[in-house]
Amino acid sequence: xxxxxxxxxxxxxxxxxxxxxxxxxxxxxxxxxxxxxxxxxxxxxxxxxxxxxxxxxxxxxxxxxxxxxxxxxxxxxxxxxxxxxxxxxxxxxxxxxxxxxxxxxxxxxxxxxxxxxxxxxxxxxxxxxxxxxxxxxxxxxxxxxxxxxxxxxxxxxxxxxxxxxxxxxxxxxxxxxxxxxxxxxxxxxxxxxxxxxxxxxxxxxxxxxxxxxxxxxxxxxxxxxxxxxxxxxxxxxxxxxxxxxxxxxxxxxxxxxxxxxxxxxxxxxxxxxxxxxxxxxxxxxxxxxxxxxxxxxxxxxxxxxxxxxxxxxxxxxxxxxxxxxxxxxxxxxxxxxxxxxxxxxxxxxxxxxxxxxxxxxxxxxxxxxxxxxxxxxxxxxxxxxxxxxxxxxxxxxxxxxxx
Amino acid sequence: xxxxxxxxxxxxxxxxxxxxxxxxxxxxxxxxxxxxxxxxxxxxxxxxxxxxxxxxxxxxxxxxxxxxxxxxxxxxxxxxxxxxxxxxxxxxxxxxxxxxxxxxxxxxxxxxxxxxxxxxxxxxxxxxxxxxxxxxxxxxxxxxxxxxxxxxxxxxxxxxxxxxxxxxxxxxxxxxxxxxxxxxxxxxxxxxxxxxxxxxxxxxxxxxxxxxxxxxxxxxxxxxxxxxxxxxxxxxxxxxxxxxxxxxxxxxxxxxxxxxxxxxxxxxxxxxxxxxxxxxxxxxxxxxxxxxxxxxxxxxxxxxxxxxxxxxxxxxxxxxxxxxxxxxxxxxxxxxxxxxxxxxxxxxxxxxxxxxxxxxxxxxxxxxxxxxxxxxxxxxxxxxxxxxxxxxxx
Ligand SMILES: Cc1cc2nc3c(=O)[nH]c(=O)nc-3n(C[C@H](O)[C@H](O)[C@H](O)COP(=O)(O)OP(=O)(O)OC[C@H]3O[C@@H](n4cnc5c(N)ncnc54)[C@H](O)[C@@H]3O)c2cc1C
Numbered sequence: 001x002x003x004x005x006x007x008x009x010x011x012x013x014x015x016x017x018x019x020x021x022x023x024x025x026x027x028x029x030x031x032x033x034x035x036x037x038x039x040x041x042x043x044x045x046x047x048x049x050x051x052x053x054x055x056x057x058x059x060x061x062x063x064x065x066x067x068x069x070x071x072x073x074x075x076x077x078x079x080x081x082x083x084x085x086x087x088x089x090x091x092x093x094x095x096x097x098x099x100x101x102x103x104x105x106x107x108x109x110x111x112x113x114x115x116x117x118x119x120x121x122x123x124x125x126x127x128x129x130x131x132x133x134x135x136x137x138x139x140x141x142x143x144x145x146x147x148x149x150x151x152x153x154x155x156x157x158x159x160x161x162x163x164x165x166x167x168x169x170x171x172x173x174x175x176x177x178x179x180x181x182x183x184x185x186x187x188x189x190x191x192x193x194x195x196x197x198x199x200x201x202x203x204x205x206x207x208x209x210x211x212x213x214x215x216x217x218x219x220x221x222x223x224x225x226x227x228x229x230x231x232x233x234x235x236x237x238x239x240x241x242x243x244x245x246x247x248x249x250x251x252x253x254x255x256x257x258x259x260x261x262x263x264x265x266x267x268x269x270x271x272x273x274x275x276x277x278x279x280x281x282x283x284x285x286x287x288x289x290x291x292x293x294x295x296x297x298x299x300x301x302x303x304x305x306x307x308x309x310x311x312x313x314x315x316x317x318x319x320x321x322x323x324x325x326x327x328x329x330x331x332x333x334x335x336x337x338x339x340x341x342x343x344x345x346x347x348x349x350x351x352x353x354x355x356x357x358x359x360x361x362x363x364x365x366x367x368x369x370x371x372x373x374x375x376x377x378x379x380x381x382x383x384x385x386x387x388x389x390x391x392x393x394x395x396x397x398x399x400x401x402x403x
Numbered sequence: 404x405x406x407x408x409x410x411x412x413x414x415x416x417x418x419x420x421x422x423x424x425x426x427x428x429x430x431x432x433x434x435x436x437x438x439x440x441x442x443x444x445x446x447x448x449x450x451x452x453x454x455x456x457x458x459x460x461x462x463x464x465x466x467x468x469x470x471x472x473x474x475x476x477x478x479x480x481x482x483x484x485x486x487x488x489x490x491x492x493x494x495x496x497x498x499x500x501x502x503x504x505x506x507x508x509x510x511x512x513x514x515x516x517x518x519x520x521x522x523x524x525x526x527x528x529x530x531x532x533x534x535x536x537x538x539x540x541x542x543x544x545x546x547x548x549x550x551x552x553x554x555x556x557x558x559x560x561x562x563x564x565x566x567x568x569x570x571x572x573x574x575x576x577x578x579x580x581x582x583x584x585x586x587x588x589x590x591x592x593x594x595x596x597x598x599x600x601x602x603x604x605x606x607x608x609x610x611x612x613x614x615x616x617x618x619x620x621x622x623x624x625x626x627x628x629x630x631x632x633x634x635x636x637x638x639x640x641x642x643x644x645x646x647x648x649x650x651x652x653x654x655x656x657x658x659x660x661x662x663x664x665x666x667x668x669x670x671x672x673x674x675x676x677x678x679x680x681x682x683x684x685x686x687x688x689x690x691x692x693x694x695x696x697x698x699x700x701x702x703x704x705x706x707x708x709x710x711x712x713x714x715x716x717x718x719x720x721x722x723x724x725x726x727x728x729x730x731x732x733x734x735x736x737x738x739x740x741x742x743x744x745x746x747x748x749x750x751x752x753x754x755x756x757x758x759x760x761x762x763x764x765x766x767x768x769x770x771x772x773x774x775x776x777x778x779x780x781x782x783x784x785x786x787x788x789x790x791x792x793x794x795x796x797x
Contacts, residue, residue, distance in 0.1 A: 022642075023684075023687075024691070025684065025687060025688040025691055026688070026691050026692065026695065278778075282778050282779070282780060285780070286779070286780060286781055293781070293784070294781045296780045296781050297780065297781035297782065297783060297784070299771065299783065302770065302771065302774035302775070302778075302780050303767070303770040303771075303774065305774055305778055305780065306770040306771075306773035306774040306777075306778065307707075307770065309704065309773055309777060309778055310704040310707055310708055310773070313685055313700075313701045313704055314681040314682060314684070314685045314704075314708065315681070316685075316688070317681060317684035317685040317687065317688040317701075318680075318681045318684055320684075320688065321684050339677055339680045339681065339684075342673075342674075342677045343677050343678070343680075343681045391670075391673040391674065391677060392673075394673055394676065394677065395669070395673055398646075398654075398676065399658060400654060400657055400658070400669070400672060400673060400676065401658075401661075401664075402664070402666070402669050403661075403664035403665055403666055403669060
C-alpha cells in the first residue's frame with residue numbers, strides 16, 4: 001500500500017519562516033510564448049556547432065545574437081519598468097529566457113547585464129537621472145553593463161572590506177571627486193561591458209559608482225576561463241572617473257539585490273543546462289548500439305537517466321520558486337534563492353558529467369558539444385556562491401544553527 | 404461551475420446544520436459526504452460537486468478551522484487512494500453508489516489483494532484463479548501476500564486470472580472481494596518494526612458475485628493500471644508545509660539538542676533540508692498542474708523522491724541521537740491502524756522507511772517506468788510477451 005509519504009503535521013519549536021503566499025510554480029501562456037520566441041531565435045543562431053566555432057574566433061560574443069535577443073525580442077529590458085524604457089515584466093520571464101540560454105550555452109552577456117547590472121540599478125534611486133539613463137540604456141540592449149564583483153561573490157558576501165571568497169566594497173577606493181583606485185578579479189563579461197558598476201569604499205563609506213569601461217584609468221585584462229562561453233576579466237582602476245549612483249545602506253542594498261537576483265535566476269540557467277544534457281543523453285543512448293541493443297535499453301543506464309530526470313524535475317520546481325519569489329518580492333526570497341542555488345547547481349554539474357560519461361569516447365572530444373555544457377555547469381556552480389555557501393546561508397535563515 | 408465562494412457558502416451551511424462540537428464524527432462525515440464536500444471533484448451524489456479538484460483545499464481549510472472531524476485519511480489510505488478512483492472510473496453505477504460513501508467516511512476499510520508469493524514486481528504473473536460458475540458468478544482460489552490492512556478491511560480490490568490460456572497481461576479480471584466471506588483467511592505477517600501491518604491472505608472457494616466484477620472480463624490489467632497509477636501518485640491535494648513530515652522532526656531535534664550537534668551532521672542536515680524542500684516544491688508544482696488539469700510526469704517521480712528522502716532523513720536521525728539511537732521504543736507485535744511517521748521514535752521511522760522503496764512498486768521498477776514512459780528509452784527485451792500464461796516457466 002502507499003503509506004503517507006511525508007507524514008502528518010510537524011511539531012515545531014523554532015519554525016522556519018513559512019513560504020506564503022502560495023508561489024506560482026507553473027509557466028504562464030505569456031511566458032511560454034516568450035520561450036518560443038527565444039528558442040526559435042537560438043535554434044537559428046546559436047546551435048552548439050555555431051557556439052563552438054565562435055569560441056575559437058576572436059569575438060567570443062555573438063553581437064548579432066545579442067542584438068536580436070536584447071532588442072528585437074526585448075529581452076534586455078524584461079526587469080525594467082516600462083516608464084524607464086523596459087518591458088515591465090518580471091524575474092519570472094527573465095528566468096524563462098535564462099532557461100533557454102542555458103539550453104544552448106549561448107555566449108551573450110544576459111545574466112550579467114540584463115539581470116545583475118539591471119537589478120543593481122533598480123536598487124538605486126531610479127529618480128536620479130544618472131540611474132534612469134543607465135537603466136534605459138541597458139534595457140534597450142544598446143549598452144552592456146556589468147557589476148564589478150568577482151563572479152564567485154555570493155549574496156551576503158559583499159561586505160565593506162575585502163572578504164575571503166569574494167570581495168566587497170573594500171577592493172576599490174573612491175576619492176572625494178569620484179576617482180577610483182583598486183582591482184577586482186574574475187569579473188564575468190568584463191571585456192564585453194561598456195559600463196561598469198563599481199562598489200567602492202568612498203570617503204563616507206560604501207558607495208556604488210558607474211564607470212565607462214573605455215575611460216582613462218580603466219584596464220581590463222581578460223584571462224583564459226574554464227567556461228569559454230562566459231569570458232572573465234580582471235579590472236584595474238587607476239584614477240578612473242566614477243559617477244556616484246548610491247551611497248551607504250542604499251548602495252549595499254542595491255548590490256545585495258543584484259547578487260540575490262543573479263543567484264536566484266542563475267538557477268534557471270542551470271536548469272536549462274541540465275535539461276539539454278539529459279535530453280541529449282537520452283537521444284544518444286537510444287541510437288547508439290552495442291552488444292546488439294541500443295545502450296539506452298540497458299537498465300544500469302536507464303536508471304541513471306531516470307534518476308537524473310527526477311533531479312531535473314525538482315530543479316525546475318526550485319528554480320521556479322526562486323523566480324516567483326523574486327518577481328513577487330516575497331519575504332521568502334532569501335530562502336527560495338538559497339534553496340534554488342544549493343539544489344540546482346549540483347544537478348547541472350551531475351547532468352553534464354553523466355552526459356559526458358554516457359556518451360562514451362565521443363563525449364571526450366572537442367567537436368562534441370558536451371564539454372561546453374560541463375564547463376558552463378561547473379563554473380556556474382561557483383558563480384554567485386557555491387552550493388555550500390548557500391547551505392550555510394540557510395542555516396541562519398531557517399534556524400538550523402551550526403554546532 | 405462551482406467556485407471557491409460557492410464552496411465556502413456550502414461549507415458554512417454544513418457547519419450550521421451540523422455544528423462540529425455536538426455532532427458525532429460519523430454523522431458529521433456522512434452529512435459532509437451528502438453535501439458533496441467529501442471530494443469536491445467527484446460527481447454529484449457521490450460525495451462531490453463536479454468542482455475543480457484544487458478547490459478541495461478551500462473546504463478542508465474551512466473545516467479544519469472549525470474543528471470538524473476528518474475521516475482519518477491515513478487509516479483508510481488504500482480505499483481513498485486506490486479503490487475509489489478505480490471504482491469511479493470503471494465501476495458500475497450500482498458499485499459506485501454502494502461502495503463510495505462508506506469508503507469515504509471510513510465505516511468500511513479497504514485492502515488491496517494484488518501481490519502474491521510468485522508475483523510481486525511482475526504482478527501480471529499472478530496465479531490466483533477465478534473460475535466462472537453456471538450462474539455466471541465467480542469462485543476464487545489462491546494466495547495473496549503483503550496485504551496491508553487485510554485484518555481491518557471490509558472489502559478488497561482483487562485481481563485474479565480468468566484465462567490461463569492467454570498471455571499473462573490479457574487473462575486477468577478485476578473484482579471487489581468481500582473480506583467477511585468464509586473462504587477468506589487472514590494471517591498476520593510480522594515485519595521488521597515488530598508490528599504486523601500486513602498479512603498473508605488465503606482465498607479458498609471464495610464466491611464473488613458477477614455484480615462485483617470491475618470492468619470487463621479479461622480487462623483486469625488495464626483496470627489495475629488505474630489503481631497502480633493512483634497508488635504511485637497518491638500525493639493528495641493537500642499542501643505540505645515547509646518542514647512538513649520527517650524533515651520537521653529532524654530539524655526540531657536539531658534545535659532542541661545542541662549538545663548532540665557535530666559539523667558533519669550539520670552539513671548533512673542542511674543538504675537533506677534542501678532536498679526535502681525541493682521535493683516539497685516538486686509536489687507543490689505537481690499539485691498546481693493537476694489543479695489546472697494538466698498533469699505532468701513529475702507524479703511518477705514523487706514516490707521515488709520521497710522514498711529516498713525518508714530513508715536518508717531517518718538514518719540521519721538515528722545517528723544524530725547518538726546513544727538515544729541505540730534504543731527502540733517498542734518491539735511488541737502490534738496491529739497498527741496506520742503508519743506513524745512522526746509520532747514514534749527514530750528507530751521505528753528508520754526501519755519503516757525501508758518499506759517506502761518496496762511498497763507500491765519498488766524504486767527499481769519505478770525507475771524503469773520513468774525511463775521508458777517518461778523519457779522514451781528503449782524497452783527491456785521481453786521473452787514473455789506473447790506466451791500463454793500457463794506455458795510460462797515458473
Ligand atoms: C510495507 C509494504 C506494504 C505493502 N502493501 C501491499 C498491499 O497492501 N497489497 C499488495 O498487494 N501488496 C503490498 N505490498 C507488496 C509490494 O507491492 C511488493 O512487495 C513489491 O511490488 C515488490 O514485490 P516483491 O516483494 O515480490 O519483490 P520482487 O519483485 O521479488 O523484487 C525483488 C528485487 O528485484 C527487483 N526487481 C524486480 N523486478 C525488477 C526489474 N524488472 N528490474 C529491476 N529490478 C527488479 C526489485 O526491485 C527488488 O529489489 C507491500 C509491500 C510492503 C513492503
